[in-house]
Amino acid sequence: QVQLVESGGGLVQVGGSLTLSCTASSSIFSINAMGWYRQAPGKQREVVAVITRGGSTVYAGSVKGRFIISRDNAKNTVHLQMNSLKPEDTAVYYCKAGTIAGDFWGQGTQVTVSS
Numbered sequence: 308q309v310q311l312v313e314s315g316g317g318l319v320q321v322g323g324s325l326t327l328s329c330t331a332s333s334s335i336f337s338i339n340a341m342g343w344y345r346q347a348p349g350k351q352r353e354v355v356a357v358i359t360r361g362g363s364t365v366y367a368g369s370v371k372g373r374f375i376i377s378r379d380n381a382k383n384t385v386h387l388q389m390n391s392l393k394p395e396d397t398a399v400y401y402c403k404a405g406t407i408a409g410d411f412w413g414q415g416t417q418v419t420v421s422s
Contacts, residue, residue, distance in 0.1 A: 309333055309411040311402045316416030319392055323420070327387040329402030329413055334383055336360065340405045341385045343376060345398035345418075352401070356387060369395075392420045 310332035319325050327343065335341060342357035356376035357365045364376055375388040385402065397420050402413040 308408070309338065309404045309406060311404055311411060311413035313400065313402050313413040313416040316400060316418045318419045318421060321393060321420055321422050323392050324388070324390045325392065325418060326389065327400055327402075327416060327418070329385045329387075331383045331385075331404060334380070335378060335385065335404070336380050338404045338406050341378065342403045342405070343385075343387045344401045344403055345396075346401070346415075347395075347398040350398075355400070358385060389418070392418075394420050394422050396420050 311329055313327060313329050315325060315327040340357055340359045343355040344352050345355050346352040355367050355370055356374055358376045358378050373391045378385045397418060399415040399417050401415045404411045
């Protein structure tokens with residue numbers, strides 16, 4: 308089982324930046340893929356960005372060019388650097404780890420972008 312702890316959320320103005328971090332309780336080197344997802348009020352959870360064990364990345368179209376996902380295997384941490392934030396980026400952001408034993412989720416961190 309993998310435990311994930313997110314941090315870095317908060318309140319930011321339009322156009323600002325935030326960096327989210329997700330630290331895993333075990334080595335992320337063995338995790339197939341890690342991703343960031345978000346859920347806005349009244350909406351379904353959606354994928355934001357995913358990074359594989361090999362370092363390949365995939366982004367949702369709405370964040371491509373603004374967000375960057377990266378991983379630090381030595382620190383068992385995945386980061387999501389969010390730039391040029393928009394009000395529609397407001398949501399609870401969740402970290403997910405995909406393993407052969409199943410998917411594991413963090414508790415979420417709130418990101419609020421004020422206009």
